[in-house]
Amino acid sequence: MTGMRRILLTLWLVLYCSTSGAADLTARQAWIRLLPGDLPAAGYLELVNSGTNRVQLVGVQSTGFGAVELHESSEQSGVARMRRVDRLQIPAGGTLRLKPRGYHLMLFRPTAKLQPGDRVTVTLEFSDGTRLPVEFLLRDATGQ
Ligand SMILES: [Cu+2]
Incomplete structure (x- = not known):
């Protein structure tokens, strides 16, 4: 490989890699239910x-709250439960939905x-170290 081709390949890799991660993530319909x-x-x-890469949501922070956690709701025998989860996957070309x-x-x-x-504003942190600030609209307990 010639020196110039190596430089071009390196440059391409740098540019390609810098466009992966949060640059490919779009947040929509972000809202918070106040209780x-x-x-x-x-x-x-x-x-x-x-x-084209799977991304993992690994952390959440907001200056508007003392602490923010990722949770999963489930129902067992008619009883609603929830548990904390460490990370959530967003497949390449896919959508992760956080919903009631x-x-x-x-x-x-x-x-x-x-x-x-x-x-x-809530800032989402991803496994590649990138951060995505997202503006959430506050709604009342009924979702209005
Ligand atoms: Cu919860």
């Missing part, structure tokens, strides 16, 4: 991966008084 009292809020959204009675964000200890209609 009364000290109950944690629940966050929902769709994450579309238009890239499924995967969701659990947001604890709001740092300010929150009202339906407000917006809060």
Whole structure:
């Protein structure tokens, strides 16, 4: 391989790799359900991966909340349960849906008084180290 071809290949790899990851991720329909009292809020959204690599959602943070976790809801014998999960997969060309009675964000200890209609930014962290800030619309307990 000539020196020039090696440089071009290296450049191509750098450019190609820099476009993978969060650059291929689009968030949509992001909203948070506020619950009364000290109950944690629940966050929902769709994450579309238009890239050719599988991506994993591995962390969530927001300055609007003291803590944010990834959760999965399930139902066993008519009893609703949920558990914390470490990471969620978004397949190449696929969509991850966080929705009521499924995967969701659990947001604890709001740092300010929150009202339906407000917006809060939540930053999603992915396995390749990239971060995607997403604006969530706040709704009341009925989802309005
Ligand atoms: Cu939960």
